[in-house]
Amino acid sequence: MGIKPGPKPKAKSTGKEDRRQRVTPENKPKHKGLKTHKHKSGD
Numbered sequence: 510m511g512i513k514p515g516p517k518p519k520a521k522s523t524g525k526e527d528r529r530q531r532v533t534p535e536n537k538p539k540h541k542g543l544k545t546h547k548h549k550s551g552d
Contacts, residue, residue: 517526532540 519525520527
């Protein structure tokens with residue numbers, strides 16, 4: 510997936526554009542980890 514086009518969301522705390530999207534500890538269960546990388550035979 511690439512970068513989403515369009516305007517950035519506004520931060521509720523400052524009213525300015527959010528500079529990053531972060532996964533906070535309380536939201537961590539909603540986001541699954543990365544899948545394990547499988548090597549082909551011979552690599």
